[in-house]
Amino acid sequence: MEIKRKKVKELLSMEPGAEVLAKGWVRTKRGNKQVKFIALGDGSTINNIQIVADTALFDEELLKKVTTGASLSVRGKLVESIGSGQAVEISASRIEVLGECDPMRFPLQKKDTTLEYLRSVAHMRLRTNTFGAVLRIRHAMAFAIHSFFNSKGFVYLHTPLITESDAEGAGDMFQVTTLDLANVPVHGGKVDFSKDFFGKKTSLTVSGQLEGELGATAVGEIYTFGPTFRAENSNTPRHLAEFWMIEPEMAFYDIEDNMELAEEFVKFLVKYALDNCADDLKFLNDKYDEGLVERLQGVLSTTFERVTYTRAVEILEKAVADGVKFEYPVHWGTDFQSEHERYLVEKYFGKPVILIDFPKDIKAFYMKQNEDGRTVRGMDVLFPKIGEIIGGSEREADLGKLERRIDELGMSRKNLEWYIDTRRYGTVPHSGFGLGFERLLLFVTGMANIRDVIPFPRTPKNAEF
Ligand code: 4AD
Numbered sequence: 130m131e132i133k134r135k136k137v138k139e140l141l142s143m144e145p146g147a148e149v150l151a152k153g154w155v156r157t158k159r160g161n162k163q164v165k166f167i168a169l170g171d172g173s174t175i176n177n178i179q180i181v182a183d184t185a186l187f188d189e190e191l192l193k194k195v196t197t198g199a200s201l202s203v204r205g206k207l208v209e210s211i212g213s214g215q216a217v218e219i220s221a222s223r224i225e226v227l228g229e230c231d232p233m234r235f236p237l238q239k240k241d242t243t244l245e246y247l248r249s250v251a252h253m254r255l256r257t258n259t260f261g262a263v264l265r266i267r268h269a270m271a272f273a274i275h276s277f278f279n280s281k282g283f284v285y286l287h288t289p290l291i292t293e294s295d296a297e298g299a300g301d302m303f304q305v306t307t308l309d310l311a312n313v314p315v316h317g318g319k320v321d322f323s324k325d326f327f328g329k330k331t332s333l334t335v336s337g338q339l340e341g342e343l344g345a346t347a348v349g350e351i352y353t354f355g356p357t358f359r360a361e362n363s364n365t366p367r368h369l370a371e372f373w374m375i376e377p378e379m380a381f382y383d384i385e386d387n388m389e390l391a392e393e394f395v396k397f398l399v400k401y402a403l404d405n406c407a408d409d410l411k412f413l414n415d416k417y418d419e420g421l422v423e424r425l426q427g428v429l430s431t432t433f434e435r436v437t438y439t440r441a442v443e444i445l446e447k448a449v450a451d452g453v454k455f456e457y458p459v460h461w462g463t464d465f466q467s468e469h470e471r472y473l474v475e476k477y478f479g480k481p482v483i484l485i486d487f488p489k490d491i492k493a494f495y496m497k498q499n500e501d502g503r504t505v506r507g508m509d510v511l512f513p514k515i516g517e518i519i520g521g522s523e524r525e526a527d528l529g530k531l532e533r534r535i536d537e538l539g540m541s542r543k544n545l546e547w548y549i550d551t552r553r554y555g556t557v558p559h560s561g562f563g564l565g566f567e568r569l570l571l572f573v574t575g576m577a578n579i580r581d582v583i584p585f586p587r588t589p590k591n592a593e594f
């Protein structure tokens with residue numbers, strides 16, 4: 130009689146005794162003339178189930194096909210394991226090779242498992258233990274994000290991916306067009322976008338925030354969670370051209386409420402990972418980053434330090450005077466580099482830091498202006514090993530001030546009329562922030578390169594698959 134397959138995760142938690150059916154990929158095979166031990170994994174957990182095959186019961190040719198990477202269906206009895214490392218194993222009565230895997234050509238050999246090498250076989254790397262762990266944690270974090278906001282009554286708002294607005298005003302946008310690039314229509318010396326698909330110039334979004342504000346000033350509290358595109362030519366371990374961002378936006382929140390929510394949010398996610406991804410975290414901790422679990426626990430038991438930009442500059446200037454060497458100079462008015470952020474977090478405060486009150490000239494037009502006329506109510510959350518993982522602010526709710534800032538920056542008010550309407554009709558104080566999903570994952574998985582926490586990374590000169 131056929132029985133239903135059980136996933137490895139479930140099998141490992143069962144009592145011995147049952148007749149079971151397992152399916153998966155061979156991780157390793159070892160043994161001797163009498164008996165073979167096959168570690169079988171199916172991606173449901175970092176752990177494998179051990180298959181014990183008495184060679185007297187199986188055709189030699191069949192067992193030869195059981196090589197690393199091959200896929201199997203195995204039936205047998207779940208028995209108590211005498212070997213160390215697992216409570217139960219399967220004493221096999223039937224083994225079927227579903228798909229062979231040529232050991233000479235299989236790209237995932239034991240010897241070549243550096244992360245750099247795996248990036249060169251990115252289509253297969255998902256099969257490794259490392260990427261299995263990263264993918265499960267990535268899923269768990271996405272699930273936890275929805276669960277967090279749902280429990281607080283936030284509405285998940287779908288903001289457009291194709292847009293005409295450059296929310297951050299940084300100009301790093303990928304254009305979207307159906308025009309024939311070899312024969313672009315021109316009118317008065319300029320590209321005639323009226324001939325383009327949307328009848329105007331459009332791009333992929335750099336942020337859903339501005340549309341998010343329309344949602345928040347309608348239903349109160351929203352969040353977005355979607356892909357975000359930036360054509361910045363930054364080849365760093367922390368930048369992707371396509372990344373995922375979570376952007377909550379809340380009516381009636383000031384900057385204090387905003388900071389409180391950001392801290393609660395990140396702590397919730399870290400705790401969720403510790404509670405639900407323990408096996409995967411332990412694997413990554415042991416293999417790549419011995420301090421990982423401790424660092425995650427550390428975040429939960431600490432209160433993030435809140436520091437103004439101006440005070441942070443003083444700290445950094447003092448550090449330089451005391452002999453600390455930074456690659457980039459720092460003085461009031463400069464945007465911090467990640468070396469500065471990491472100095473503050475790792476060396477000076479020894480905990481996550483929320484920086485507030487930035488010079489207005491290094492931040493976007495929509496941030497609430499402080500009384501001093503020089504700074505705005507922005508906030509960046511900085512984390513150990515990564516630097517900025519969250520950027521946000523209280524928004525300028527005053528119509529006149531917002532319009533003046535748009536003009537000052539030489540931006541087009543006409544294109545932003547829809548946004549300015551939120552301040553014209555029933556304006557309210559409101560705030561929000563954006564969490565870089567992959568930056569969060571860098572922190573939670575302990576991986577050092579952002580290309581290793583997204584299944585199909587897009588970076589300058591790299592868009593495989
Ligand atoms: O600081 P940013 O640019 O803020 C915004 O986009 C605001 N509209 C957010 C808001 O207030 N709703 O980006 C937010 C976060 C950063 O802190 C960083 O974690 C991540 O997005 N991020 C990137 N992650 C990967 N690759 C890139 N190129 C990124 N650029 C930003």
Ligand code: MG
Nearest residue numbers: 509517519520
């Ligand atoms: Mg930022």
